[in-house]
Amino acid sequence: MTTRTIVVVSAGLSQPSSTRLLADQLAAATARDLPAGTQIITIELRDLAHDIVDNLLTRFPSQALGEAIEQVLRADGLIAVTPLYNGSYAGLFKSFFDVIDPEALAGKPVLIAATGGTARHSLALEHVIRPLFTYLRAMTVPTAVFAATEDWGSASSSGGDLTARIERAGAELAALIDRSQPAAPADPYACVPSFEQLLRSR
Amino acid sequence: MQFGIFTVGDVTTDPTTGRTPPEHERIKAMVTMARKAEEVGLDVFATGEHHNPPFVPSSPTTMLGYIAAQTRDLILSTATTLITTNDPVKIAEDFAMLQHLADGRVDLMLGRGNTGPVYPWFGQDIRKGIELAIENYHLLHRLWREDVVDWEGEFRTPLQGFTSVPRPLDGVPPFVWHGSIRSPEIAEQAAFYGDGFFANHIFWPTEHFVRLVGYYRQRFAHYGHGTPEQAIVGLGGQVFMRKNSQDAVREFRPYFDNAPVYGHGPSLENFTSQTPLTVGSPQQVIDKTLTFREHFGDYQRQLFLMDHAGLPLKVVLEQLDLLGEVVPVLRRELDALRPADVPDGPTHEARVAASVTDADTDLETSIR
Numbered sequence: 001m002t003t004r005t006i007v008v009v010s011a012g013l014s015q016p017s018s019t020r021l022l023a024d025q026l027a028a029a030t031a032r033d034l035p036a037g038t039q040i041i042t043i044e045l046r047d048l049a050h051d052i053v054d055n056l057l058t059r060f061p062s063q064a065l066g067e068a069i070e071q072v073l074r075a076d077g078l079i080a081v082t083p084l085y086n087g088s089y090a091g092l093f094k095s096f097f098d099v100i101d102p103e104a105l106a107g108k109p110v111l112i113a114a115t116g117g118t119a120r121h122s123l124a125l126e127h128v129i130r131p132l133f134t135y136l137r138a139m140t141v142p143t144a145v146f147a148a149t150e151d152w153g154s155a156s157s158s159g160g161d162l163t164a165r166i167e168r169a170g171a172e173l174a175a176l177i178d179r180s181q182p183a184a185p186a187d188p189y190a191c192v193p194s195f196e197q198l199l200r201s202r
Numbered sequence: 203m204q205f206g207i208f209t210v211g212d213v214t215t216d217p218t219t220g221r222t223p224p225e226h227e228r229i230k231a232m233v234t235m236a237r238k239a240e241e242v243g244l245d246v247f248a249t250g251e252h253h254n255p256p257f258v259p260s261s262p263t264t265m266l267g268y269i270a271a272q273t274r275d276l277i278l279s280t281a282t283t284l285i286t287t288n289d290p291v292k293i294a295e296d297f298a299m300l301q302h303l304a305d306g307r308v309d310l311m312l313g314r315g316n317t318g319p320v321y322p323w324f325g326q327d328i329r330k331g332i333e334l335a336i337e338n339y340h341l342l343h344r345l346w347r348e349d350v351v352d353w354e355g356e357f358r359t360p361l362q363g364f365t366s367v368p369r370p371l372d373g374v375p376p377f378v379w380h381g382s383i384r385s386p387e388i389a390e391q392a393a394f395y396g397d398g399f400f401a402n403h404i405f406w407p408t409e410h411f412v413r414l415v416g417y418y419r420q421r422f423a424h425y426g427h428g429t430p431e432q433a434i435v436g437l438g439g440q441v442f443m444r445k446n447s448q449d450a451v452r453e454f455r456p457y458f459d460n461a462p463v464y465g466h467g468p469s470l471e472n473f474t475s476q477t478p479l480t481v482g483s484p485q486q487v488i489d490k491t492l493t494f495r496e497h498f499g500d501y502q503r504q505l506f507l508m509d510h511a512g513l514p515l516k517v518v519l520e521q522l523d524l525l526g527e528v529v530p531v532l533r534r535e536l537d538a539l540r541p542a543d544v545p546d547g548p549t550h551e552a553r554v555a556a557s558v559t560d561a562d563t564d565l566e567t568s569i570r
Contacts, residue, residue, distance in 0.1 A: 058405065060405075062476070198336045
């Protein structure tokens with residue numbers, strides 16, 4: 001059986017960051033429902049911040065950013081986690097997805113999650129972040145996980161807590177990965193139309 | 203092997219002085235550069251085509267006709283001529299006229315153009331870019347090879363009994379390069395016709411273009427024009443030289459840091475390591491340019507960008523003097539390495555001698 005790969009994109013800017021903490025827990029929860037040996041690759045956008053801006057300006061990625069994008073494209077499942085700033089995703093988070101070919105995430109299983117100060121921001125996941133991945137035609141799982149600061153101190157026994165949401169989202173992503181074909185990035189040269197086809201399709 | 207310069211024709215403020223040249227000065231500077239290119243022994247001058255500020259060259263054949271009258275041996279070309287938004291009939295007429303005036307010293311590079319609003323300004327749709335390039339060139343190709351053309355396509359008024367005048371000089375149309383930075387469809391188009399493919403790789407990493415050029419070479423052979431190694435490839439380059447490489451870096455850095463395309467982005471050091479840009483001594487330029495052949499195989503034309511980002515004319519002319527010292531070395535090295543059965547850069551004389559018209563006629567018959 002093919003080894004499955006989960007790529008985690010974390011846009012937390014502080015170190016250590018609660019966004020990364022949430023991302024790691026989501027990855028672990030997903031991996032628990034997949035066969036042993038599932039690979040987890042974590043990309044901290046903070047490490048690529050300058051490269052991402054350079055790519056916006058020059059329209060090509062540095063080697064490090066190019067490798068990170070390639071890992072995202074080859075992932076069987078993607079966990080995308082951002083802090084919420086001013087009611088929306090962090091600009092760095094959006095910029096990272098802006099430098100990826102907009103066709104390249106079509107059909108990709110994606111779990112979205114966010115961190116924020118209070119639960120009053122939680123619907124940003126549904127109103128801002130899910131539509132981004134809908135535009136990219138990715139397959140987002142139904143449960144999006146929001147962690148407010150107070151969630152990190154809530155008891156697991158109270159039901160509906162953060163841990164339960166993480167477990168449910170991880171299980172949903174694992175199930176979606178399990179039903180999907182192993183990911184392979186599209187090869188732009190694999191299906192170039194012949195000149196006769198180009199001429200006829202005018 | 204042909205060497206030359208190509209210019210975008212941007213009017214850019216010199217970041218070291220704050221001075222912006224007027225359009226008239228910039229246009230005349232481009233002409234001066236072309237004459238200097240011939241004086242220092244280069245083979246080709248090519249101008250871009252733009253229809254928006256801060257660029258000046260909206261009318262390339264007007265400029266090239268003027269330069270033709272002031273030069274003797276220089277090949278006059280474009281980088282690029284917009285095959286999407288220009289009427290192919292007008293391209294056929296303008297470049298045939300230029301070809302006569304310049305006694306054959308003319309070729310052209312076709313490109314789609316990436317300035318969104320230019321398409322609607324000229325009544326076209328950027329989403330149809332590939333289709334426009336395919337159909338318009340198909341018509342252009344026929345207009346230069348068939349005396350009377352009947353035509354009906356998607357994008358322009360039909361033609362009945364149309365003859366494009368003047369007919370190409372000696373019955374041999376100008377050589378055509380197709381330029382693209384990311385579309386294998388354009389490599390396919392160039393390969394189908396046996397035309398040249400120009401990979402302007404100056405702003406992008408080399409690896410990206412290796413595959414594109416490789417695809418063109420393979421399809422060139424597929425369509426029966428020769429071996430992959432015999433396909434006609436042109437490459438871009440961008441250099442800034444001083445005898446002492448530290449001087450070159452110090453002088454060019456403010457231009458780099460504020461340049462329209464990549465300014466305020468990656469460092470000069472990062473950009474030079476990832477792209478063909480070389481800032482240093484003439485020997486460093488020679489060494490870097492020779493690596494192009496290792497990546498892309500033997501090729502026919504090397505064009506350098508020498509004058510963008512607000513560099514003053516005086517500095518550009520000094521750069522062309524240095525390029526005039528570098529090119530003979532490159533020419534000797536690359537010509538010596540090129541196998542005998544790989545063609546040299548295309549010239550009108552060589553194309554007349556090879557009577558390419560026969561082959562072209564066969565091609566036309568086969569695709570109708």
